[in-house]
Amino acid sequence: MNKGEPEIVKFLRDEERLGKLHSKLQSNCKELEILDKPLENTSDDMINVIKNDTGRKIEYSELDGLEEKYKTIFETSAVAITLTDENERIILWNKYTENLLGMNKNDLYMKPVELLYPPEEWRRIRSENVRQKGMQHHLETKMIRKNNELIDVDISLSVLKNHKGRVIGSVGVVRDITQRKMMELELQIAHEKLEQRVKERTAEILKSNELLKQEINERKKAEWNLKIKDSAIASSINAIVFVDPTGAVTYVNPSFLNMWGYDSEEEILGKPAVNFWHRKGRYTEVMNATFNKSGWVGELVAEKRDGALFDAQLSANVVKDEENNPICMMASFIDITARKKAEEKLRKSQMRIEQQNIQLKKLDKLKSNFLNITSHELRTPMCSMKGYVQMLLKKTLGDITEEQKRGLMVILRNVDRLDNLIRDILDISRLESGTMKFITEITDIHKMIGEVAETMRLSADLKHVQINEEIEGKLPKLIIDQERIKQVLINLVNNAIKFSSDGTVIVIKAKKEEENILFEVQDFGRGIPRDKQKKIFETFYQVDYNMDRTFGGAGLGLAISRGIVLAYGGSIWVESKLGKGSTFRFTLPVKSVKDVEDRFREVDVFMVETDSEEKENNLRMEEYVNN
Amino acid sequence: MNKILIVDDEQDLREMINLMMAKEGYETEMAQDGIDFLKKNDNFQPDIVTLDVMMPGLTTKDILEELKDKYNKPKIILLTVVRFSDEEKEKLFKMGNVVDYITKPFDFDELVTTIKDNSFD
Numbered sequence: 001m002n003k004g005e006p007e008i009v010k011f012l013r014d015e016e017r018l019g020k021l022h023s024k025l026q027s028n029c030k031e032l033e034i035l036d037k038p039l040e041n042t043s044d045d046m047i048n049v050i051k052n053d054t055g056r057k058i059e060y061s062e063l064d065g066l067e068e069k070y071k072t073i074f075e076t077s078a079v080a081i082t083l084t085d086e087n088e089r090i091i092l093w094n095k096y097t098e099n100l101l102g103m104n105k106n107d108l109y110m111k112p113v114e115l116l117y118p119p120e121e122w123r124r125i126r127s128e129n130v131r132q133k134g135m136q137h138h139l140e141t142k143m144i145r146k147n148n149e150l151i152d153v154d155i156s157l158s159v160l161k162n163h164k165g166r167v168i169g170s171v172g173v174v175r176d177i178t179q180r181k182m183m184e185l186e187l188q189i190a191h192e193k194l195e196q197r198v199k200e201r202t203a204e205i206l207k208s209n210e211l212l213k214q215e216i217n218e219r220k221k222a223e224w225n226l227k228i229k230d231s232a233i234a235s236s237i238n239a240i241v242f243v244d245p246t247g248a249v250t251y252v253n254p255s256f257l258n259m260w261g262y263d264s265e266e267e268i269l270g271k272p273a274v275n276f277w278h279r280k281g282r283y284t285e286v287m288n289a290t291f292n293k294s295g296w297v298g299e300l301v302a303e304k305r306d307g308a309l310f311d312a313q314l315s316a317n318v319v320k321d322e323e324n325n326p327i328c329m330m331a332s333f334i335d336i337t338a339r340k341k342a343e344e345k346l347r348k349s350q351m352r353i354e355q356q357n358i359q360l361k362k363l364d365k366l367k368s369n370f371l372n373i374t375s376h377e378l379r380t381p382m383c384s385m386k387g388y389v390q391m392l393l394k395k396t397l398g399d400i401t402e403e404q405k406r407g408l409m410v411i412l413r414n415v416d417r418l419d420n421l422i423r424d425i426l427d428i429s430r431l432e433s434g435t436m437k438f439i440t441e442i443t444d445i446h447k448m449i450g451e452v453a454e455t456m457r458l459s460a461d462l463k464h465v466q467i468n469e470e471i472e473g474k475l476p477k478l479i480i481d482q483e484r485i486k487q488v489l490i491n492l493v494n495n496a497i498k499f500s501s502d503g504t505v506i507v508i509k510a511k512k513e514e515e516n517i518l519f520e521v522q523d524f525g526r527g528i529p530r531d532k533q534k535k536i537f538e539t540f541y542q543v544d545y546n547m548d549r550t551f552g553g554a555g556l557g558l559a560i561s562r563g564i565v566l567a568y569g570g571s572i573w574v575e576s577k578l579g580k581g582s583t584f585r586f587t588l589p590v591k592s593v594k595d596v597e598d599r600f601r602e603v604d605v606f607m608v609e610t611d612s613e614e615k616e617n618n619l620r621m622e623e624y625v626n627n
Numbered sequence: 628m629n630k631i632l633i634v635d636d637e638q639d640l641r642e643m644i645n646l647m648m649a650k651e652g653y654e655t656e657m658a659q660d661g662i663d664f665l666k667k668n669d670n671f672q673p674d675i676v677t678l679d680v681m682m683p684g685l686t687t688k689d690i691l692e693e694l695k696d697k698y699n700k701p702k703i704i705l706l707t708v709v710r711f712s713d714e715e716k717e718k719l720f721k722m723g724n725v726v727d728y729i730t731k732p733f734d735f736d737e738l739v740t741t742i743k744d745n746s747f748d
Contacts, residue, residue, distance in 0.1 A: 381639070384637070387733075
């Protein structure tokens with residue numbers, strides 16, 4: 001055996017395998033003669049190779065015909081068949097292999113099979129470890145032609161092993177699948193193109209589907225809107241009518257039928273709209289206004305089917321097409337008979353109210369006159385009485401005795417009391433009727449309280465009560481009716497004196513508290529029961545009737561005081577403890593109340609409202625002055 | 628001596644004031660209404676007049692208007708039952724010789740003092 005003899009050659013020389021081959025060939029073959037020289041051409045098959053390699057003589061005998069057949073098959077096969085040895089060198093190939101690879105014997109014989117593959121493909125083939133895996137393997141790869149052109153191939157690989165199982169070579173059957181691959185590629189491209197087309201088409205369809213959907217929705221919406229509009233017009237409470245430019249009715253809704261007393265629209269459609277009106281001339285005016293000025297709103301008298309008339313309020317407008325040509329007039333009506341009746345009723349009741357108002361004003365004037373006449377008539381006699389008594393007491397008319405003097409004092413005191421009562425009754429009447437007059441002036445609080453204290457000094461002395469003043473140093477001046485506020489303070493001090501015990505003190509206080517001046521009149525008298533503390537501000541209320549009779553007073557002072565304070569936007573209240581004394585407090589806003597008389601009328605205490613222009617009487621000097 | 632004319636439709640009051648002022652040393656005269664006043668004003672030519680604002684016949688305004696053209700223009704003190712605002716006072720005082728006013732009912736001293744304040748010394 002030659003050194004370096006390929007295993008495959010040994011394999012082929014193996015008698016056992018030959019024996020098998022023999023038996024497979026029905027033991028018809030003769031011994032193979034292996035030649036130890038390069039093959040002249042590939043048609044000298046592997047048997048020659050074996051002859052060459054081993055120098056052994058093989059008897060062809062029965063094999064002769066068969067070998068020729070194999071040879072023919074091998075050589076004419078339309079696939080490339082290559083045989084490699086255990087070192088993966090090419091040792092045998094057929095004609096088709098040379099054609100396929102564009103190579104000849106020199107390019108192939110004993111060349112590593114690796115060279116036939118692009119390196120990356122070779123690595124892939126190796127990585128699949130074909131030789132270790134088994135006898136048969138199938139793969140698709142690329143091969144390099146002599147001109148470096150790459151071809152796609154399909155290889156069926158059979159691994160050859162010796163009897164010990166060692167790999168001694170392999171047989172590769174190679175089919176050129178470049179064409180197929182190209183076709184596959186083309187197919188794939190065509191497929192991809194198709195898919196792309198399908199995708200595009202699908203997208204287009206989807207898009208147009210979407211558009212269609214939208215269009216359907218819009219149409220549905222439009223239809224719905226139209227339907228809504230139709231049904232809105234049809235179900236409108238307002239009577240609605242369409243009139244074409246010739247004046248013929250083209251549509252009426254059920255309300256119209258109902259309002260005009262028709263049973264079906266056939267009775268109306270096509271008829272001149274003017275038929276449904278009472279004053280025909282007026283209707284023409286409406287039509288003209290509507291078509292020429294694009295609208296008309298007003299009232300008309302409508303004529304029902306039975307000839308009855310009713311008042312209707314009409315809003316008419318012209319409906320135009322896209323080119324701004326008038327198509328029709330749309331008019332909407334409301335039956336305003338009820339409203340007209342109500343208006344008439346209202347007008348009548350307004351007239352009645354006006355008349356009543358005039359009556360009330362007359363009454364008010366009468367009342368004012370009455371108050372002023374009463375005032376004049378009651379107070380004038382007081383004046384003479386008081387004057388004579390005072391003259392007598394001053395002995396202007398001659399000497400008087402002590403008894404006469406006492407008598408005159410009683411008369412004077414009662415004249416004063418009566419005069420005060422008259423004044424209070426007039427005041428409360430004026431407060432109640434809202435005719436009290438406020439004469440505002442800038443008032444110094446110190447001075448005002450000083451004057452009040454001075455006025456009350458005499459009656460305080462009589463009861464041995466002392467009047468003290470506690471007034472904050474700097475107080476703003478108030479714009480008030482000084483006489484009225486003095487009246488309030490005098491009322492309070494007067495009450496305090498009445499209810500003070502002998503030898504006690506009365507304190508008049510004034511101080512600024514935020515935006516108000518707080519006035520206080522404090523006594524240390526018997527006090528007022530809690531449940532009476534609010535009632536004392538009511539007209540004619542007296543805490544203790546019998547007791548008050550002793551002290552005099554009709555119970556008007558606090559009611560008047562309250563009315564005056566409220567008119568100024570202030571408030572008045574009392575804090576009192578039985579046996580300890582009372583403190584009356586009231587506030588006046590620092591900011592002057594200009595419209596005190598108006599404001600006074602808003603105070604919900606006296607209930608009566610009067611016209612401000614009528615509030616004063618015709619006897620007032622104002623009238624003498626201002627015509 | 629100062630002359631005073633007392634104009635009032637109320638006889639008792641008129642006479643009372645008349646008596647009061649006479650006792651105070653004034654030369655007095657009385658008138659019962661506006662027309663009477665204007666007549667007596669010419670004849671008596673008073674220095675001071677107490678004029679009731681509410682009398683039958685001529686109104687106070689009429690009287691004051693008439694007085695404008697008279698030769699004799701006495702000082703007028705009005706007797707009233709209503710109070711006047713500053714504004715009203717101003718208008719009144721502009722109108723003629725109105726110098727003051729007294730609210731009824733008045734005190735003896737108040738009346739006498741007011742008249743004396745407006746008298747010649």
